Amino acid sequence: MPELPEVETTRRGIAPFLLGDRVERVEVREPRLRWPVPADLDQCLAGTEMLSLDRRGKYLLARNVRGTLIAHLGMSGSLRVLTRPEPPSPHDHVDILMAGGTVIRYRDPRRFGCLLWTGGDPFDHPLLRDLGPEPLSDGFDGAYLHRCSRGRRAPVKGFVMDARVVVGVGNIYASEALSMAGIHPLRAAGRVSRQRYDVLAGAIRDTLERSIRLGGTTLRDFVNPAGEPGYFEQTLRVYGRAGQPCRTCGAPLRQVVVGQRSTFYCASCQR
DNA sequence: CAACGGACCTGCCTGC
DNA sequence: TGCAGGCAGGTCCGTT
Structure with missing residues (x-):
């Protein structure tokens, strides 16, 4: 599904709800994405405020004081904002519950996407390290x-x-x-x-x-x-x-x- | 190195 | 109606 414009649309859509709020907890119902969702993702995110939400290619990077959540939507992934509770559908694999009550819900029927964590510089991560320039940047011509x-x-x-x-x-x-x-x-x-x-x-x-x-x-x-x-x-x-x-x-x-x-x-x- | 094919998954549509 | 087959917005990995 998502190419750069869809990922950027997603980023802009969830940023107002993710930034400036605290993560209450993370609920992982299905960890088997392209790579396993880290078992300690909840400890990485819970209790912290999200400081920034950036996009690099088709990856979304959500940073807090401890590190960065790296998210990819694969072919069929999506992130939705729920302002009121809604029972999860079979492919709603992960919920990020914010202190303010909103839920960021990750859905991915084909499970080609990923949710990973890095404590270091995300741009040094093997998935991001060798990426070419952003097509909307000055370095691309x-x-x-x-x-x-x-x-x-x-x-x-x-x-x-x-x-x-x-x-x-x-x-x-x-x-x-x-x-x-x-x-x-x-x-x-x-x-x-x-x-x-x-x-x-x-x-x-x-x-x-x-x-x-x-x-x-x-x-x-x-x-x-x-x-x-x-x-x-x-x-x-x-x-x-x-x-x-x-x-x-x-x-x-x-x-x-x-x-x-x-x-x-x-x-x-x-x- | 560049290039290619296979792999990973589920859902949906078509045609028999 | 049922079922097999093909196709789908991505990209990593192993082999030539």
Whole structure:
């Protein structure tokens, strides 16, 4: 489900309820996520105030005086804010109960996500250490992508989805950004010009920023922490639109599999 | 190193 | 109606 815009939407949604309040306790009903939820997570969080909630790629980082909670939503994860008690559904694995009475509820049917704890610098954690730049930061531009891509023969679509290259670009937004930039998803990353990487870097940035503004993409079930859907789906150019007309030239959009992921593009607009 | 396939899970939809 | 098969927004890990 969540790519960068959905994770950022989630961060903004829970921040007002998590920050400036004290954690009462943590209730773990199902610790078997991608990696086990630490057995002492409650001791790490209980009684402390959350000091900051940041995002690094698709990871959420919630810091208190003792360390940092590292959260990832995987494919099907979500965090919701409950202002009144609600009985947990089967996949509501973890609750963070705040002193003020609100509950931050972690749900993840497929359990590809994780909730981990680190007492050290979270950016030194093995999961975060090797991540590439944030696509909305100044360090990310066409010159960087061009430099990074030299000698790479694999498709450019997989290249921009590689978190060591740039974080946060998942399967939807990779197709969308390549469509905006007019680049064929199967083109070898090393055979895209510097000029075209300038356009692509801008397209990635624009696509992600626009989606954040619209509250993310709701394909099946994404809702923000308040339970509201995102509206970016209505503006998708290619994702999920195989056979339908290209919004630019009218040609039927195509679907191929790249690196085991469905990929959508216009054969006449993207070269 | 870069590149690829498999693995981890459940739910939902399609077609027989 | 039941069931098998395929597919889904991620990403780590082992092998070539």
